[in-house]
Amino acid sequence: MSSNGRPKLALVAAGIGGTAVAGFGLGLGRDIYRKTKKNVELIALLLAAVFCPFIGGRGLVRGHNRGIFGTIFLTILGSLLLIVTGFCAATLLLFGILVLVGDGKTDTPFLLALLGGLVVTALHAGIGMVVGLVQRPKRLKAIAVGKFNERFLEENGFQETDGDDITHYDDSGQALRFLEAHQSRLVFMAVGRRGKRAFIDLDQDGRMVSYSGIA
Template structure:
């Protein structure tokens, strides 16, 4: 028996058991990796069908600090393109599922897949819009506070530096250091 009360045989058994568990985990991970590697396009299509409409819907309404071109191109067009990409991905997924399930016995599987994809995309984009509307007031308040702070600094002659020790100079050239910030409630 060893000095801490455990036999050497128990320690060896624990080591072998740990190695067996680790080996099982590595083998399981390798199998998942092989299956994922074979289906990476399918996984990417599934993620695009779910994530793109949600992000597009959220981006439409969540509130941004952009000019007219940024609003047109980034907020509106990019969000609508994300929703359209999600619709295309969902249509391909639904069409594939319908072909597998019905063995090609449907007369118009594309229309049925398009209808299902449209419903799925509308639901996900709608969820994104709801999340964006919930986030909007806090984001707009943070944008307004940031603009107020910038205007205050400019009107009072403060200049920012890129340093860590001296972060600002006042209108008379006095070096200032920013110490702390508080969250907007």
């Protein structure tokens, strides 16, 4: 079974990583670390300002296979939290830039940073929502096909093992090893029966339509 408890096979069909010298080295290392640390923080803020709102906006609308709690806590609250995180990062980044560039001449750097952060966040969240809406029909279709295939496997007595030599059992108890997926069918080897194969036929959308048995 997959990590979320759903058969992987259903999703496969639907979807068709010296002392002085040492002291000098340590001191140099600390200096490099300090500079790198500052750059890492700036890079992290920049990445958060750009990608958190994008991912959050996309996650709100792209469609998910989640229950009520997953929808509330992951789809809605999780996505909104990402957008807020991006807003905070953008505001901090802009505030730092305004303070450095303005050199004390700007009276309201924080308010300007808030406004700029809001604009930047709205822009990236909006782009994410557009991307999510574009992806939504295909994702919802794949989710529906996956659910259909889950029912097919259950109704036809298939059991998934999470093993390598034996990946499934069919309704007769025959041990199977999943070999490959084609556009029109899934191919299994019948374990313990030399040269024998079994197939699950798929329609053009990846729905499982029939099981051949051992042939």
